[in-house]
Amino acid sequence: MKTLITDIQRFSLSDGAGIRTTVFLKGCNMHCPWCHNPETLSNKPELMFYESKCIGCGRCFEVCPNGAHKIIDGKHIIDRKLCVSCGKCSEVCYAEALVMCGKPMTVNDVMKQIVQDKVYYDNSNGGVTISGGEVLCNIEFATELAKACKTEGIHVAIETNLSISLENAKCLISHLDMVMCDIKIFDNEEHLKYTGISNSVVLENIKKLEELNIPFIVRTPLIPDVTDREENIEQIADYIKNFKNLIRYELLNFNPLGEGKYKSLNKANDFEKERPLSDGNLEKLKNIAEGKGITVKVI
Ligand code: SF4
Numbered sequence: 666m667k668t669l670i671t672d673i674q675r676f677s678l679s680d681g682a683g684i685r686t687t688v689f690l691k692g693c694n695m696h697c698p699w700c701h702n703p704e705t706l707s708n709k710p711e712l713m714f715y716e717s718k719c720i721g722c723g724r725c726f727e728v729c730p731n732g733a734h735k736i737i738d739g740k741h742i743i744d745r746k747l748c749v750s751c752g753k754c755s756e757v758c759y760a761e762a763l764v765m766c767g768k769p770m771t772v773n774d775v776m777k778q779i780v781q782d783k784v785y786y787d788n789s790n791g792g793v794t795i796s797g798g799e800v801l802c803n804i805e806f807a808t809e810l811a812k813a814c815k816t817e818g819i820h821v822a823i824e825t826n827l828s829i830s831l832e833n834a835k836c837l838i839s840h841l842d843m844v845m846c847d848i849k850i851f852d853n854e855e856h857l858k859y860t861g862i863s864n865s866v867v868l869e870n871i872k873k874l875e876e877l878n879i880p881f882i883v884r885t886p887l888i889p890d891v892t893d894r895e896e897n898i899e900q901i902a903d904y905i906k907n908f909k910n911l912i913r914y915e916l917l918n919f920n921p922l923g924e925g926k927y928k929s930l931n932k933a934n935d936f937e938k939e940r941p942l943s944d945g946n947l948e949k950l951k952n953i954a955e956g957k958g959i960t961v962k963v964i
């Protein structure tokens with residue numbers, strides 16, 4: 666079994682406890698317009714073009730079978746309607762201006778990289794985090810990967826939007842040590858409007874995690890004028906405050922770093938002009954959540 670992996674990030678310090686390796690699976694069922702990993706949304710391979718790295722050697726024009734590379738008004742563009750993501754141009758682009766995102770890998774391929782850092786996981790109480798995209802869109806692969814990690818004695822967590830029923834994910838959950846899940850917006854209509862999906866399954870699944878007795882962290886990405894409203898944070902904190910398996914509530918400050926990726930994929934970025942929240946605003950939201958009696962961490 667192979668799946669598309671967009672990245673395997675070693676020595677990660679922000680995806681759970683200790684030093685971790687984070688494995689990013691490709692494909693997500695939500696379409697949050699602020700996503701800072703837009704290359705993980707589609708479950709198909711995609712060509713990324715970093716124009717500033719292009720040295721104009723012309724090799725991509727020679728090898729593309731579909732003539733998708735064009736010069737229009739003196740500018741090198743990729744005609745996305747002609748591109749079939751065959752990857753031939755990225756193979757000859759030594760400047761790394763062209764990168765195919767989404768490498769088909771087996772669980773064994775991924776494990777070969779994961780086990781290299783076992784000593785760091787052991788010494789820092791770290792481990793592996795399976796992320797995406799959306800892990801629950803790829804349950805079979807994630808389950809096999811989690812199982813392989815446990816066989817090696819490695820701590821495993823997932824990062825998930827939790828919007829897919831956990832009925833088919835019980836086997837995956839049984840191999841996990843922790844779940845990091847999002848509640849982005851408490852108001853269902855707003856959630857539906859921005860993510861394309863109702864949050865009813867998310868809220869039910871949090872109850873399910875409690876029933877399955879698995880420790881979890883709830884996270885809210887702070888998106889200016891969308892999720893960072895005081896009422897939203899208060900409602901979420903109120904909902905999660907009585908769960909015994911809640912480790913903490915994390916408020917993730919807006920991350921504008923996806924900008925270059927949107928450009929490389931030629932996708933529009935509605936949140937291009939937004940910037941991270943100020944320390945004062947972060948403190949205010951933290952205080953609101955802490956007022957519900959839970960542990961809160963701002964990241
Ligand atoms: S192969 Fe790479 S560096 Fe050469 S023209 Fe194409 S994009 Fe630019």
Ligand code: SF4
Binds near residue numbers: 712728729732743751
């Ligand atoms: S990925 Fe293939 S079809 Fe797309 S631009 Fe490159 S060579 Fe052409």
